[in-house]
Amino acid sequence: MNIKEMSGLQIMQAMCDGVIPPPSMSLTIPMTAGQVTKGHVIFTAKADERHINPLGGVHGGFAATVLDSVTGCAVFSMLEAGIGYGTIDLNVKMCRPIPINQELTAYGDIINISRSLGIAEGKIVDKDGKLYAHATATCMIIRP
Incomplete structure (x- = not known):
């Protein structure tokens, strides 16, 4: 199927299944889409030595x-x-420092969607559910 004929959900599911390669950004910021349903995504992410700031933190x-x-x-x-x-x-609200070399889980969930705007929230947590960062986002929906 042509990617231009696929819905956003179909494209995301194809990425999760390895049918479509992930975007190149996932090489810079190591993150992988692991699960997607309509309005909900789960990624894994791990900061490494490439993501250190001048103070030595992520x-x-x-x-x-x-x-x-x-x-x-x-x-x-x-x-x-x-x-x-x-x-x-x-x-974005940073709740605590992101640990280095530790796999974290990031969740994204739709809050509201209209013809022209989508509003979603996201969070990054560890395996115990400890919150590291939270965000809300507004996206412009681009229609031809």
């Missing part, structure tokens, strides 16, 4: 990028074929 951009990805993909999973989106607002 740069805040790591969490912001992961959260932008899961919130955007939650919106994308709601869109029909041929419809795009772009983040217009991302509000």
Whole structure:
């Protein structure tokens, strides 16, 4: 099937199944889409030595990028074929430092979707459910 004929949900599921390669951003920020249903995504992510800030901690951009990805993909999973989106607002709250070399789980969930806007929330947690960062995002829905 042509990717332009696939819904956002179908594209995301194809990525999870390895049918479509992940975006190149996942090489810069190691994250993998593991599960997607309509309006809900789960990624895994792990910061490494490439993500360290001048103070020796994981740069805040790591969490912001992961959260932008899961919130955007939650919106994308709601869109029909041929419809795009772009983040217009991302509000990130860092709750504690992101650990290095530890696999974390990121969740993205749709809050509301209309013809022109999608609103989603995301969170990054560890295996025990400890919250590291939370975000809300607004995405513009781009229709031809």
